Amino acid sequence: MRGCSPLSSPWTAYLCLLSVLCLLFTPAVMVKENDFKKCHQSGFCKRNRAYADHAVAQGASWQPPYAITSDKVAFKDGQFQANILKTTDDQGAVVNLPVTVSFLKSGAARVTVDEERRQMKDIQLRHESGARRERYNEAEKWAVVGGLALDKDAKVAHESKTGMTIKYGPDLSFEAEIKYEPFAVDFKRDGTSHIKLNDRGLFNMEHWRPKTEKAEPEKKEGEEGDKQEEPKEVPAHLDESTWWDESFGGNTDTKPRGPESVALDISFQGYEHVYGIPEHAGPLSLKETRGGEGNYNEPYRLYNADVFEYILDSPMTLYGAIPFMQAQRKDSTVGVFWLNGAETWIDIVKAKESKNPLALGLSTKTNTHTHWISESGLLDVFVFLGPTPQEISKTYGELTGTTAMPAEFALGYHQCRWNYVSDDDVKEVDRKMDKFKIPYDVIWLDIEYTDEKKYFTWDPNMFKDPISMGKQLDEHGRKLVAIIDPHIKNTGSYPVIDELKSKGLAVKNNKGSYFDGWCWPGSSMWIDAFNPTAIKWWTSLFKYDSFKGTMENTYIWNDMNEPSVFNGPEVTMPKDNLHHDDWEHRDLHNINGMTFHNATFEALLSRKKGELRRPFVLTRSFYAGSQRLGAMWTGDNQASWEHLGAAVPMILAQGIAGFPFAGADVGGFFGNPELELQSRWYQAGAFYPFFRGHAHIDARRREPYMAAEPYRSIITSALRLRYSLMPSWYTAFFHANQDGSPIIRPMYWTHPGEESGFAVDDQFFVGSTGLLVKPVVEKEKVAADVYIPDDQVYYDYFTYNKLNTHKGKMVTVDAPLESIPILMRGGHIFPRRDTPRRSTQLMKYDDYTLVVVLGKDLAAKGELYVDDGDSFDYQKGQYIHRTFEFHQLLLTSSPASTHEGKALREGDWMKRFHDVSFDKIIIVGAPSSWEGKTEVEVKSEGQTHKVPLQFTKAEGGRAAFATVGRLGARVGADWEIDFA
Numbered sequence: 001m002r003g004c005s006p007l008s009s010p011w012t013a014y015l016c017l018l019s020v021l022c023l024l025f026t027p028a029v030m031v032k033e034n035d036f037k038k039c040h041q042s043g044f045c046k047r048n049r050a051y052a053d054h055a056v057a058q059g060a061s062w063q064p065p066y067a068i069t070s071d072k073v074a075f076k077d078g079q080f081q082a083n084i085l086k087t088t089d090d091q092g093a094v095v096n097l098p099v100t101v102s103f104l105k106s107g108a109a110r111v112t113v114d115e116e117r118r119q120m121k122d123i124q125l126r127h128e129s130g131a132r133r134e135r136y137n138e139a140e141k142w143a144v145v146g147g148l149a150l151d152k153d154a155k156v157a158h159e160s161k162t163g164m165t166i167k168y169g170p171d172l173s174f175e176a177e178i179k180y181e182p183f184a185v186d187f188k189r190d191g192t193s194h195i196k197l198n199d200r201g202l203f204n205m206e207h208w209r210p211k212t213e214k215a216e217p218e219k220k221e222g223e224e225g226d227k228q229e230e231p232k233e234v235p236a237h238l239d240e241s242t243w244w245d246e247s248f249g250g251n252t253d254t255k256p257r258g259p260e261s262v263a264l265d266i267s268f269q270g271y272e273h274v275y276g277i278p279e280h281a282g283p284l285s286l287k288e289t290r291g292g293e294g295n296y297n298e299p300y301r302l303y304n305a306d307v308f309e310y311i312l313d314s315p316m317t318l319y320g321a322i323p324f325m326q327a328q329r330k331d332s333t334v335g336v337f338w339l340n341g342a343e344t345w346i347d348i349v350k351a352k353e354s355k356n357p358l359a360l361g362l363s364t365k366t367n368t369h370t371h372w373i374s375e376s377g378l379l380d381v382f383v384f385l386g387p388t389p390q391e392i393s394k395t396y397g398e399l400t401g402t403t404a405m406p407a408e409f410a411l412g413y414h415q416c417r418w419n420y421v422s423d424d425d426v427k428e429v430d431r432k433m434d435k436f437k438i439p440y441d442v443i444w445l446d447i448e449y450t451d452e453k454k455y456f457t458w459d460p461n462m463f464k465d466p467i468s469m470g471k472q473l474d475e476h477g478r479k480l481v482a483i484i485d486p487h488i489k490n491t492g493s494y495p496v497i498d499e500l501k502s503k504g505l506a507v508k509n510n511k512g513s514y515f516d517g518w519c520w521p522g523s524s525m526w527i528d529a530f531n532p533t534a535i536k537w538w539t540s541l542f543k544y545d546s547f548k549g550t551m552e553n554t555y556i557w558n559d560m561n562e563p564s565v566f567n568g569p570e571v572t573m574p575k576d577n578l579h580h581d582d583w584e585h586r587d588l589h590n591i592n593g594m595t596f597h598n599a600t601f602e603a604l605l606s607r608k609k610g611e612l613r614r615p616f617v618l619t620r621s622f623y624a625g626s627q628r629l630g631a632m633w634t635g636d637n638q639a640s641w642e643h644l645g646a647a648v649p650m651i652l653a654q655g656i657a658g659f660p661f662a663g664a665d666v667g668g669f670f671g672n673p674e675l676e677l678q679s680r681w682y683q684a685g686a687f688y689p690f691f692r693g694h695a696h697i698d699a700r701r702r703e704p705y706m707a708a709e710p711y712r713s714i715i716t717s718a719l720r721l722r723y724s725l726m727p728s729w730y731t732a733f734f735h736a737n738q739d740g741s742p743i744i745r746p747m748y749w750t751h752p753g754e755e756s757g758f759a760v761d762d763q764f765f766v767g768s769t770g771l772l773v774k775p776v777v778e779k780e781k782v783a784a785d786v787y788i789p790d791d792q793v794y795y796d797y798f799t800y801n802k803l804n805t806h807k808g809k810m811v812t813v814d815a816p817l818e819s820i821p822i823l824m825r826g827g828h829i830f831p832r833r834d835t836p837r838r839s840t841q842l843m844k845y846d847d848y849t850l851v852v853v854l855g856k857d858l859a860a861k862g863e864l865y866v867d868d869g870d871s872f873d874y875q876k877g878q879y880i881h882r883t884f885e886f887h888q889l890l891l892t893s894s895p896a897s898t899h900e901g902k903a904l905r906e907g908d909w910m911k912r913f914h915d916v917s918f919d920k921i922i923i924v925g926a927p928s929s930w931e932g933k934t935e936v937e938v939k940s941e942g943q944t945h946k947v948p949l950q951f952t953k954a955e956g957g958r959a960a961f962a963t964v965g966r967l968g969a970r971v972g973a974d975w976e977i978d979f980a
Contacts, residue, residue: 035249036307036316036570039299043242044206044261045345048373049299050236051263052202052347064201067181068099070161078103078150080166080176084113084183086207095207101178101185103154103168106147106395109176111185111197113262113379115207123208126244129256130512131578136377136587139341142594143625147398174385187334189385193269194334195327197381202265202371205379208258211244251569253586254510254576263373264381266336271327272366273748273758276335277302277346278653279318279622279634281310281646284746284761286325289315289347299345299373304590304621306564306571308636309670312646319562319635320622321590322657326392327368331753333389337382337396340374341591341623347371375575376587389656389749390741396658397740401628403661405737407614408869409479410631410661411729412441412840413719414692415703416481419448422462423469426480429703430473434838436705438716439723441839443473444481444557444692453521454494455484456547466549474553477841481618482550483557486529486596487565489521496541500525505534507585510576517565517573526563526573529595530588531580535602542603550607555616556600561593562621593621594629601629613870618690622659631661631690639668639699644681645777649761651688655742656749661733663690672700675711676779676817682715683820684775686722687766689733689743714818720836721820725766727831727848727864732767734865734881743767751789756808760787768863770828770853771797774813774821784821785810793856793925797822800924801957826925827855829862829884834919844869845912847919848971852886854925860886863896866971868909878907880972889979891921893969914972920965921977926951930962930979938967940975 039045055062065087073082080101085094096116103109114135117123121133154168163179169189177186184198197203234240243259245252268274273285277300288295296314302321310318323338325346338344349369372381382399384392415433420426426443433440451457458466473480488497488506500506501514506525509515514525528534544550565573575586585592597619604615617630626632634650637643647664654662666685667673673681682704685691695702704715722729732743742749744764747757763774763786772794774786788794788805795802798819805811813821832849852860867879881896931953935946947967954960969975 033311033316036305037248037301039301039345041248042343042345043239043246044259044375045299045373046242047206047237047239047259048202048204048261048263048371049347050239051204052200052265052371054235054237055201062201064182064198064203066097066183066198066203066205068178068183070180073164075156075164075166077152078154078168080164080178083116086205088207097205097207099183101166101176102148103151103166103176104147105149105151106398107169107174107385107391108147108395108399109168109174109187109383111379111381111383113205115205118208123257124210125256126211126258127254127256127510129254129510129576130582131256131576131584132582133257135260136341136583138583139339139377139380139588139591142341142591142598143339143400143623145399145401145625145628147395169385187383187385189387194332194385195336195383196267196269197383198265199267200265200369202263204261204263206259206261208260211258249569251574253569253574256510256576256584257376260376261373262340262377262379263371264379266370266372266381268327268334268368268370270365271329271334271368272350273328274325274348274368274370275328275748276322276325276653276657278322278657278659279320279650280316280653281312281314281318281634281650283313283759284649284652285759286348287315288350290349299347299371302344302346302590303570304562304572304593306560306562309638310635312642319620320593320626320632322622322624322659323372324396324624324657325370326389326656328389328748328752328758330755331387333386333392333752335384335386335392335396337384337399337624338372338374339380339382339624340377341588342375342377342586343589344372344374346373376584389752390739393656393658393740393742400625400658402738402740403627403659403733403736404629405614405874406631406661406733407616408726408730409441409840410616410690411726411733412691413439413722414442414444414481414690415440416444416446416692416694417699417701418446418695418697420445421448423464423466426469427472430476430478432703432705434476436712436716437836437838438704439719439836439838440478441841442479442481442555444483444694446483446697447485447520448697449482452489454489454491454496456496456541458549463549467551470549470551470553474551477839479553479555479616480551481555481557481616483559484600485520485558485560486526486563487517487519487521487524487560488527490516490523490525491521497525499537500527503533503537505531505537507573508578509574510578512578515573515577518567519560519564527596527599528580529592529599530583534580535599538599539603542600542607544607552611552613556604557618558593558597558600559620561596561619563592591623593619594623594626597622597626597629612872614872624658627659627661631663632659633662633690633692634664636669637665639671639673639677641677641777641779643668644677644684644775645762647684647688648764648775648777652742652744652746652761652764655689655744656746658740660736660743661689663688663692665692665694667693667695667702669694670696670699673702675707678702678707679711679714679718679817680776682718684777686718686820687744687764687773687775689729691722710818717818718820723837723840723843724832724834725830726840726843727833727866728767728769728771730869731831731863731865732769735767744773747787747789754789754808757787757789763787765825768828769830770825771830772823772825776815776820782814782816783812784815785812786821786823791856793826794823795826795853795924795959797824800959800961802925802959824851824853824924826853827857827860828853829860829886831862831864840869845916847917850884850918850921852884852891852921852923854886854923858886858889858925858927864971865896866913868907873907873909878910880913882971886923890976891979892974892976894974914970916971918967918969918971920963920967923962923964924959926960926962928953928960930960936964936977936979938969938975938977940969941973
């Protein structure tokens with residue numbers, strides 16, 4: 001939603017009374033980096049980084065203090081179990097760290113290390129804390145939904161006193177070489193090493209130990225009273241100063257369990273490019289973090305925070321965290337998933353390695369070394385050996401879940417600002433959008449709609465009749481989204497806060513009392529959505545008779561759920577707060593936002609008896625698995641060309657990390673975009689999976705109809721383009737739901753064999769359509785250089801011009817302000833709906849257009865998925881999924897699966913959709929032999945009829961194309977057209 005601005009209506013009064021908060025709300029050009037920690041200000045990060053420096057400095061003489069004893073090793077039914085012994089001092093004292101390596105049917109492997117003494121709860125806590133004694137072991141409960149079945153066909157290939165080699169995966173082509181001393185694992189595919197754990201000996205697990213007060217040094221006889229011995233400098237990796245307490249920004253974090261970080265080096269052998277670990281505002285191919293020209297000096301940080309007006313090209317933390325990284329080399333993709341919900345830092349270093357130091361070229365390879373550091377919890381890492389991006393996405397999707405099949409309206413355009421001031425204001429915007437024939441699906445309400453920031457209420461003066469507002473929107477086929485945040489105003493005569501406290505469902509402080517902090521309402525408490533009872537209670541608040549003024553077309557926006565706490569450390573919740581089952585906030589901070597998102601998702605599943613419709617819930621904070629619950633956006637960006645350019649790499653990173661329903665605030669949240677920037681942003685936003693225009697409360701109104709010409713028409717054209725391609729977008733979401741594939745796809749994902757495209761992150765393919773999009777993100781730019789990843793033929797989407805392309809090279813395409821560079825790749829077929837409508841609901845039963853883009857071999861393939869876009873009936877066979885193929889001058893439509901339409905009975909949607917047809921077909925790159933042909937024969941459902949064909953020959957740079965229509969073949973029927 002919003003950064004902390006002092007200019008926002010009633011909130012100003014609170015700030016005037018609370019001088020302690022003033023510094024948090026001072027106007028700023030951008031985020032104050034000093035409000036957020038660097039690695040050296042985070043004790044556990046500083047120690048582990050120093051530990052790495054110490055190990056590297058030791059070189060070959062470094063002896064990691066972690067080893068497995070071969071007499072306590074077992075392997076059974078796809079699982080290796082042993083005990084890692086950590087030597088803690090020169091006298092040989094050891095700490096037992098149980099380790100399990102699980103080999104899964106999916107082809108993934110999982111390495112988990114715990115701490116025996118804490119498993120047994122055999123530790124003492126300080127500060128009379130009520131926190132749990134174990135290491136946090138419930139991240140799996142929230143993030144993982146499947147894919148954990150053991151591969152019982154895995155087998156030991158070699159065993160000795162120094163280690164064990166286990167073969168697993170498809171055709172036993174994967175293997176894990178487990179080395180005992182020092183503990184390390186080398187993961188191989190087809191005999192070649194791809195991922196190494198602890199190859200550099202940086203594995204470190206800070207064990208529990210009692211706090212001992214150091215005695216004052218005794219004075220020697222005759223020593224002067226004021227003379228003190230200079231303390232010896234302690235190496236940084238042994239520094240105890242932040243073991244037990246740590247302060248930052250005026251806040252002190254008590255640490256009742258002492259130091260407990262986990263760290264591990266993970267090396268990608270022969271891989272130069274690594275991707276993922278969102279959310280950060282930087283390039284898709286991740287940078288090195290140990291300095292050097294063009295590199296970062298700080299590790300990538302994952303610690304969900306309210307970072308308003310964030311800076312670009314930075315490893316600084318943002319609102320969400322998905323600790324999933326992929327590595328890419330020619331024709332090979334691998335990945336790791338670090339299952340930990342605590343604050344995490346990741347260092348990246350790339351090193352050239354040559355078998356022959358005198359040789360150049362092919363004998364040299366790049367290894368990417370990563371160092372993962374988390375404050376607490378288990379060491380729990382999944383390893384994926386691919387070998388393709390598609391297999392990585394699919395396996396990760398089996399593990400954490402795939403994108404929820406969205407309600408179809410959610411793929412349309414969303415109109416938002418902070419804030420529409422009244423229900424009449426909302427109605428007027430709705431009318432104006434219709435007046436200017438601008439399509440949209442959803443209008444949004446920010447916090448000002450509430451009565452004094454009390455959620456589940458309406459401002460009695462400005463939103464007097466929300467039902468009439470909802471009804472007008474419903475008549476026009478549109479929806480309303482209202483914001484609900486996790487902070488509950490702590491005030492009298494407010495039933496929600498009364499119930500939160502009386503039922504014991506709020507987050508507690510380290511003393512066991514309810515935590516009180518500050519957010520938009522002022523004094524607030526936070527629902528503890530880790531608590532199943534809290535989720536059940538939260539669900540009850542959304543019933544129509546509870547949240548009065550809402551209707552079936554009302555949906556929800558969850559913001560500030562990192563959680564944002566204005567007077568908290570780093571604008572969030574103290575780490576020593578306590579959650580359900582007495583887990584400390586430090587253990588699960590990055591998961592917190594997802595639990596609130598989940599509670600709201602559950603609430604919308606059924607708001608009245610018998611109603612079961614797909615929820616739509618937008619979230620700002622997220623974790624691995626959040627893709628199962630709705631959409632996200634990139635937070636409080638700025639109305640600048642630089643932020644427009646940053647959006648595509650950020651959204652691409654979300655997609656490959658398993659959360660593709662992503663977007664950025666179109667136009668920029670802070671500031672006032674010039675009309676050229678606003679127009680270009682709508683053109684880019686039309687190709688974001690989540691497409692929303694949004695603005696700050698202090699920004700000028702900028703609804704699309706307010707733009708002067710020609711900008712209004714340019715923006716309207718971009719919106720109509722989005723709506724015409726809605727069938728292709730919905731089909732792409734279907735695939736994301738089925739196999740975890742990204743919706744907009746970077747070059748490395750679609751062409752993993754083309755190394756020259758691995759760092760390209762300013763263009764993308766849309767699903768499997770073959771549409772290659774390169775948004776214009778620079779001022780006064782009227783041409784675009786598009787990278788071409790293959791030898792296929794490419795055409796301009798709008799003109800059908802055949803482009804002079806070469807594999808691995810750029811092609812320059814015209815991009816005047818009224819146009820966005822979109823290329824059509826030969827060999828693809830994609831569906832459209834060409835009748836302009838004002839919302840997706842009004843398009844439900846429109847006929848379709850098929851665009852056939854012939855490849856060099858005069859062949860093409862494509863598909864269409866369609867269901868009712870609202871209910872879960874598709875799970876019962878109420879859907880249509882068609883495959884289209886053009887081959888040897890024959891175009892066919894056939895079922896994509898044997899399950900299509902196999903419902904026990906034909907539902908209402910199937911009956912209404914029965915007669916929806918394909919209206920026309922456009923064939924781009926049509927052969928010249930078709931000149932003079934005026935009709936073709938269509939065969940379908942036992943009938944044959946002829947339909948007209950109009951051939952347009954090639955002219956200038958434009959390719960020949962043909963138009964067939966009116967076709968009249970039903971979408972749900974088999975049919976074929978013979979063009980011979």
